[in-house]
Amino acid sequence: MKQNISQNRMKKTNTRENSDNDSFKRDHILSKLDLSKIWDVIIIGGGATGLGTALDASSRGLKTLLLEQADFANGTSSRSTKLVHGGVRYLAQGNLGLVMDALKERGLMIKNAPHLVKMLPFIIPSYKAWDKYYYGIGLKIYDWMAKSLRFQKTKFLNREETLSHLPNINKKNLNGGVLYFDGQFDDTRLAINLAQSAAEQGANLLNYFEVTELSKDENKKITGVKAKDIESGNVYNFKSKVVINATGVFVDNILKMNDSSKIPLVKASQGIHLVLDKSFMKSDHALMIPSTSDGRVLFALPWHDHLLVGTTDTPVEQHLLEPSALDSEIDFILNNLEEYLTRKPSKKDILSVFAGLRPLVQPNKDKGTKEISRDHKLTVSRSNLITITGGKWTTYRKMAEDTVDFAIETGNLKKSPSKTDHLKIHGATQKVTGNHLDIYGSDADLIMKLAEENPKLQERLNPEFPVLKAEVVWAAKYEMARTIEDFLARRTRLLFLDARAAIDAAEETAIIMADVLGKDSSWQNHQIKNFIKMAQNYLPEPYNPVNRKSQEIETK
CATH class of the missing domain: 1.20.5 (Single alpha-helices involved in coiled-coils or other helix-helix interfaces)
Structure with a gap:
């Protein structure tokens, strides 16, 4: 059977x-592509918000085109804390509306993408007499707000129970803790599956397509966009009834394109995360540090058999596709973490460090970025450019639904209710094998089929990690991976888990992708050199590649 x-x-x-x-x-x-076609919706930006909007719009039957200047989820959407949560700190701020929405969306995410979204137990250790009751009562309210979509009940733990779950935490003055439950996911894998889902609903999505101009009619209303294919250099003119600016921290670039006098809408905040060996915590539970030296929370959680720690909150003026962690940010995380662990991590223990920029809506008065709400904001210009910004990964679906509702009204499009609250995401399956291929959901069988057909593809890219060469072929053929960075950073998470291992795997990845994509040795060399240079930003100290070919390229 x-x-x-x-x-x-x-x-x-x-x-x-x-x-x-x-x-x-x-x-x-x-x-x-039919260049005479008039799209209902053109979406600029292929992060969580843009991809969610493409899925919502296409599932309602709207003719949808999405254009992303780099790779899908290249920016902020690949650099989150990997949490699907209501936001405990927003509860403390009194932002009950955001918490309610996020808790509902958390429940929908785990139903619609069960291969990627999981329940994760968290523990807040208590070192002061009333700590666990103070945080515990707040988390009991958090449970109540989740209603029928609640995971499990918050529990008070005594000292022994806390240590049984987190044996490596600081024991001095520990009197117990609070156990609560939230969600965890792989952000970029969900982004790729959202893109595939949108395509299956009829949307057209293109990465490495940069919008260079907004087209307007004689009444200065937007009628479409001009975009450049980064790969070929070809320029395209696309017509549309509605254009949506969903470019995250780059929304102001598009707004300036529309109106050079536009006041900036977004205030960016940089957050970094460190990845360490799992031996530093040795637990399948996450640690939540409720109050760091800057008043934020800090998480240390198991992720892909490693320990992920973050995040910081540093206001930045420059918005980069590839931001770098500051030494002060790395020190901040290590200093706060060492108070809670018996084994103190140092910079030499960091396997990877990655930085991301949060697109926070500019407040009316000056505030530190950690005080700015994560509520999303929808605006429309006189030229009918719709802009969606703010928000967070957990609420991507609600943001998309609101955006498409707004687009239908603005562009007088065919009305249809959103269907995404119960729309299964590509790959959705309850099957769990314990294999690292589980992140592909129902596609895992097809990847194994590729490997079975070619024994060479059953080999690992790096002996220390389970990533198979078959996954490179799959990503290049079926997940629109166009560069080795697309594969090593986003189709798999090797760069984020261990930057040195990713650098060592660059050469073999380039060889396999070149064969699939029909590229020559010049392309391979260019890819390896660029990746090694970029990947050094994920390490606190420079790393010399072990591959002979990589060394030769690096020294040229």
Whole structure:
């Protein structure tokens, strides 16, 4: 019986491999583009908000085009704390509306993408007499606000129970703790699955397509965009009834394109995360530090068999696609973390450090960025440019629904209710094998099929990590990976987990991708050199690659 079920499932996935996957192949999309077509919606930006909006719009039957200047989720959307949560600190701020919305969306995410969104237990250790009651009562309210979508009940722990869950934490003055439950996910894997889901609903999505101009009619109303294909250099003119600016920290660039006198809408804040060996905490529970030296919370949580720690909050003026962690930020996390762990991590223990920029809505009066709400904001200009900014990963679906509702009203589009609250995301499956391929959901079977057909693809890219060469082929063929960075940073998370291991895997990744994409040795060398240079930003100290070819390229 199990064998028949597996065979039926394979038939379904093989059918999708032969047909639907064309909807998410860049070359295929470009070959079918009709430049005379008038889109209902053009979305600029392929992060969480843009991809969610593309899925919402296309699932309502709207003709949808999404253009992303780099790779999908290249920026902020790949650099989160990997949490699906209501936001305990927003509860403390009294922002009950945001917490209620986020808790509802948390419940929907775990239903619609069960292969990527999981429940995770958190512990707040208590070192003062009333700490656990103070935080525990607040978290009991948090539970109540989640209503039927609550995970499990918050519990008070005594000292022994706390240590049984977190054996590596500081024992001095520990009197117990609070156990509560929230969600965890892989942000970029969800972004890729959202893009695939939107494509399956009829949307056209293109990465490495930069919008260079907004087209307008004689009444100065936006009628579409001019965009450049970064790969070929070709320029395209696309017509649309509505244009949506969903570019995160870069929304002001598009707003300036529309109106050079526009006052900035976004205030950016940089947050960094450190990745350490899991031995520093040795737990399947997450540690929540409720009050750091700057008044924020700090998380240390298990993620892909490693320990992820973050985040900081540093106001920045420059908005970069590839921001770098500051030494002061790294020191801040290490200094706050060492108060809670028996084994103190240092810079030499950091496997990877990554930085991301939060697009926070500019307040009416000056505030520190940690005080700015994560509520999203929708605006429309006189030229009918819709801009969506703010928010957070957990509320991406609600943000998208609100944006499409607004677009329908603004562009007088065909009205249809949102369907995404119960729309399963590409790959959705309850099947859990314990294999690292579980993050691919129902696509895992197809990747294994690739490996079975070619024993060479069953090999690991790096002996210390389970990433298979078959995954490189899959990403290049079916997940629109165009560079080795796309694969090592986002289709898999190797760069984020261990930057040195990712650098060592760059050469083999380039060779495999070049074969799939039809690229030459010059492309390979260019890719390896660029990746090594970029990946050094993920390490506190420079690293010399072990691959001979990589060393030769690096020294040229």
